[in-house]
Amino acid sequence: MFPYLWEPITYSLLVLFSAFLLASSLSILLTILTMLFSQKNRDRIKFIFYLFESVPDVLVILLSQLFVLSLYKQTGILFFEIASVGNERAFLLPVLVLAILPTVQLFRISILSFETEERKDYVTLARSIGLGKLVILTFHILRNAVISVFFQSKKTIWFMLSNLFVLELIFNISGITRFLMSTLQPKMFTIAVLSIFIPLFVFYTVGVIVLSKKANKGEEI
Secondary structure, X not given: OHHHHHHHHHHHHHHHHHHHHHHHHHHHHHXXXXXXXXXXXXXXXXXXXXXXXXXXXXXXXXXXXHHHHHHHHXXXXXXXXXXXXXXXXXXXXXXXXXXXXXXXXXXXXXXXXXXXXXXXXXXXXXXXXXXXXHHHHHHHHHHHHXXXXXXXXXXXXXXXXXXXXXXXXXXXXXXXXXXXHXXXXXXXXXHHHHHHHHHHHHHHHHHHHHHHHHHHOOOOO
């Protein structure tokens, strides 16, 4: 049974983790850039992101496909595969689409963490010795705020899993979540569920171990 499931498992997990890493990187980058602005402009940027978070995920997927088709009609170049057909697999566009709303969610979490860290004493000390704002954000606040973002990202992962099924359906991806919805055999269903749970469990367990080692080294945690 497992060899039969190996291909959809790897396909889905590759899309999921690629989108999560992309969303995490973009959210941190956007947070650092936002923190460079004044509080008034910062609040405006946060408000725009909060509004964008309410956009339905299905609408984001469909608009992305229509956008690619529009570009193809205008230029004659298909920049992304909009669906998996035969041996041609859609990968890059599903990853980008799956990362959009999680980027907004993680941005909301990370901006709160950054602003919390910004009010702490070590930031005041860093400013008093003449360190620049960008240096403080990237070398001091970031390594502390990212810990909170990591632990709170579990909710984002579950959100992405729910979106993954819709994504696989619309992009015609033969992934593990579509398989879960199509089988009623207990053994196959159990293997499919474990194939999702175990990698996520290992990912967060390793993350906890790495962050614990940092804490034991006496870093600003």
